[in-house]
Amino acid sequence: xxxQQTVAAYLAQLPEDRRREVKRMRAVVRExxxxxxxxxxxxxxxAYVVPLSVYPDTYNxxxxxYVGIASMKNYxxxxxxxxxxxxxxxKKLRDGFAAAGKxxxxxxxxxxxxxxxxxxxxxxxxxVAALPMDRYIAxxxxxxxx
Numbered sequence: 096x097x098x099q100q101t102v103a104a105y106l107a108q109l110p111e112d113r114r115r116e117v118k119r120m121r122a123v124v125r126e127x128x129x130x131x132x133x134x135x136x137x138x139x140x141x142a143y144v145v146p147l148s149v150y151p152d153t154y155n156x157x158x159x160x161y162v163g164i165a166s167m168k169n170y171x172x173x174x175x176x177x178x179x180x181x182x183x184x185x186k187k188l189r190d191g192f193a194a195a196g197k198x199x200x201x202x203x204x205x206x207x208x209x210x211x212x213x214x215x216x217x218x219x220x221x222x223v224a225a226l227p228m229d230r231y232i233a234x235x236x237x238x239x240x241x
Contacts, residue, residue, distance in 0.1 A: 100136045113166045117141070119211040120164050120173060127220040131228035132161050140165040140174070150232045159235055162223055163205075170207045173219070177226050179204030180238070184222055191218025 106114050124143060125134070132143045137160070144158035153159050163174035178184045192199040195215035200207040208214055226234065 102134060102136060102141055105136055105139070105141065109166055113171065116171055116209075116211050117164055117166055120171070120214075123211070123216050123220055124162050124164065124173075124223055127223040128162070129224060129227040133158070137163065142174075145228055145232060145235075149228065150235065153235075159232070161226070161228075161231060167207075170209055173206045173208070173214075174204060175206065175219070175222055176204050177222060177231065177234075180234075184225060187225075188215075188218060188222060191215045191221070194218075 106117060109117060121141060128143055131145070131149065133146050134141065134143055135158070136142070137144070137157075140163040142158075142160050143162040144160050147153070147156075147158050150159055160174065160176050162176065163172075165172050165174070175184075175188070178188055188201075189199060192215045195218065197213060197215045206214065206219075
């Protein structure tokens with residue numbers, strides 16, 4: 096099995112402009128991240144996860160993602176899993192971008208961007224801070240019942 100890449104190694108291999116933006120996004124996530132979530136690499140994504148030691152009952156036997164940051168071919172992406180399936184947090188995200196005069200480029204639970212300056216960072220910080228790990232685990236458990 097291949098050795099897991101570190102976040103530092105991942106960042107080092109990015110082109111300078113991408114590295115700068117990923118580091119800026121990472122700083123926003125890390126300063127707003129509730130206690131207990133762990134930062135690790137998941138393939139080519141910096142993932143903030145619920146450790147398996149805390150919540151092992153996931154559908155794929157992998158740590159439950161909370162937030163992820165990745166550099167794709169033509170853009171950067173921020174995976175905000177708390178937004179996926181939460182109309183309240185999705186509305187907060189949409190309203191925050193509108194209030195900041197920013198264009199929201201969003202899939203189901205991810206935002207695509209080329210510069211952190213394109214994002215409503217205060218709103219993103221609030222969403223990252225929104226679910227302490229015990230509440231997020233309760234949400235994950237409710238998904239299994241559906």
